[in-house]
Amino acid sequence: MARVCTEALPDTVDELKLMLMTRLNLEGEGEMIIQFQDEEFRGECCNLNNMQDLHGEKIKLKVIMKAPPSIPQSDDKPDTASLDTSCWSSGETSGRSKPWPNPFPIPTFSYDIELKLSQGNEHYQKDGSLLPLSSHTDIKIDLLDKVGRAMYEYNAYPTQKQIEEVAKALIEKHPCLKEPGSKEGFYCWKFSLSLMLGNLRQKYRQITRKMKKERRCKTNFLPDFPQGRTSNGLEEDRESLLDEVKKKKPDYYPINSLMGQTFVLRRKEIVGNEPLVTEIQSRWPALFLERQIGAEFTRLVSADLLKSFLSGLDRYLPRLINLYEAQKQRKTNLGHDAKLQNLLPTDLRCLCLRGLPVILADDSSAFFRTCSDVTDKDSYSETSVGILCLGQENTQLNPSRVGIILEGSVVMDELLNLPQAFCVLFGLIYALHLDYPKCMKNTFNFIQQVMLKLGKSELVPKIQTLKNQLEA
Structure with missing residues (x-):
């Protein structure tokens, strides 16, 4: 039996599986099957396929881990997880792209912050004085954001122990960040990092929803930059396109070519930033030409x-x-x-x-x-x-x-x-x-x-x- 606390349930069953794998330390143990007590079948356990089937503040789930086909099948490992939807901040899952490091490497911050931290560490070594973050809230926000993003690259749902390890590593590298009156010196840092990760999960959830294949069947919804091209290079192409459109007699051949070349940059702006139509019209006036509207539609859905x-x-x-x-x-x-x-x-x-x-x-x-x-x-x-x-x-x-x-x-x-x-x-x-x-x-x-x-x-x-x- 295990209890998992959450303020809000994830949006999809796959996100719920990832969250439970992390919280129950089940990564790498095979396929997960989640079952719930279905009232329509007199409380019998049924496989969970839709998050809308879960109701209430306290939900009992049965978790079954199946071994991969390449491994000789042993008995399934059932576990029961109790979800309490009252104490955890929900967010987007990213999966683990690389194993969690030990010790955790604290990232390098911007030049200004590194300079202030260096000066603060020197004062700490001399007289034990701490950096007064109450008067430097911008520094604390930048620190949490940078460290939180570094943690997210390894795991979107780190355990409390892992978060504590990161908070401890932060004050060991920069002792001037220790908390006055705290025995460990990182008690509040631990909770601040937890909140920052919750915010990051929410932010990446919104971005990921946009990146998913669009419901209108856009086959080229949000493409990656072409190999060897960067946003700076494509921005130069956009400026050339803008100059061409503004001509008294624009040449539509280079306009067609430049619109195709800058498609990726345009999609990342429109989908990622969601600017006002007037802003798009200012940056991409060619997109409001009838011929280019048809061409853009073809790029998106491969249809005339x-x-x-x-x-x-x-x-x-x-x-x-x-x-x-x-x-x-x-x-x-x-x-x-x-x-x-x-x-x-x-x-x-x-x-x-x-x-x-x-x-x-x-x-x-x-x-x-x-x-x-x-x-x-x-x-x-x-x-x-x-x-x-x-x-x-x-x-x-x-x-x-x-x-x-x-x-x-x-x-x-x-x-x-x-x-x-x-x-x-x-x-x-x-x-x-x-x-x-x-x-x-x-x-x-x-x-x-x-x-x-x-x-x-x-x-x-x-x-x-x-x-x-x-x-x-």
Whole structure:
């Protein structure tokens, strides 16, 4: 029997396994199977496959370690772990990339800090005086951050004994950091390092979530730097790209080449830093050219954006029109401002894109915005993601000029029709790593999963129902 304390459970079963392996000292002993008492089966032990199956503050788990196939099978080693979700800070797991060193090597700090530590150690040797960290909080934060990162490289979940060893090694190397009134001299350092590791796990968890293969099936979601290239070299390419775009008559051949070369740098900025759209527009203006949006989409998902979008839409045109006609017979609105009989133009693609939100129970009123002049910002300033129809109200189904709204600003306003704008906006959402607008979530997921056949095959009920109707 063993008890493990935790304030919050890890997000995945794999993270839970790693945490238990570390806390129970089970590394290297084979495959782990975790079982829990399932109330639906009268408390019988069932294998844990989903963290949502765990409930309550105190959870009893059964841990079974299976020997690897290459080792002669002996009896499984069952153990029971009791999880108390009240005293441990959860975070991201990184696994152990190298064995824990003994003694632990305290890293070298920045020049300024090393200088202050050296002076502090000299004073300590002379008269036993300590470095007053209460007046140097910035030094303490830097020390904890550097040491915490060094520990994380070996183990994201070190034991209390290992943390104590690091705290002890820190004051042995820099005795001026000893704590006044503490017998060991490192009592508070130990707890400070534990908190720092918790913060690092949380930080790396967020980064790792972004680095995981994206749910929209981005095959090149966050690539590594090309061999022999660095961020500094790619930054020089970005500046050359910026100079080319600013020319009165830019040459699109070098723009295409430089956009491809700087793809890695751009993705690390957009995904890692999550800058505002205006910042991206300032640093990467070429990314808002229609041709480059399509090229970026191809880099991300290895598919032709315009061809995939239009062919996917045209594939379902006849059946969608039939569904809209059925809606017309039931006198159901196709939008908030007009009925179906008023929205039957020759452009069937526009009709289908207008009708999809209605069929899928989305609210398109906050997505499709209309104004006569792009300078009329009051018409769209509160729209996070949307399409701006420029012109008179009676032409909003297929206006002669269409714009794209992102974060309350118009980023493009010279698109010729609604299908083109919808396609370009879909590509921008991928390129800029944006969420689908909540009011049109079903519509965009339908375009992604059904029309373009990207991402997971499981569909929510509304989308699955529409797909069944279209393919019946």
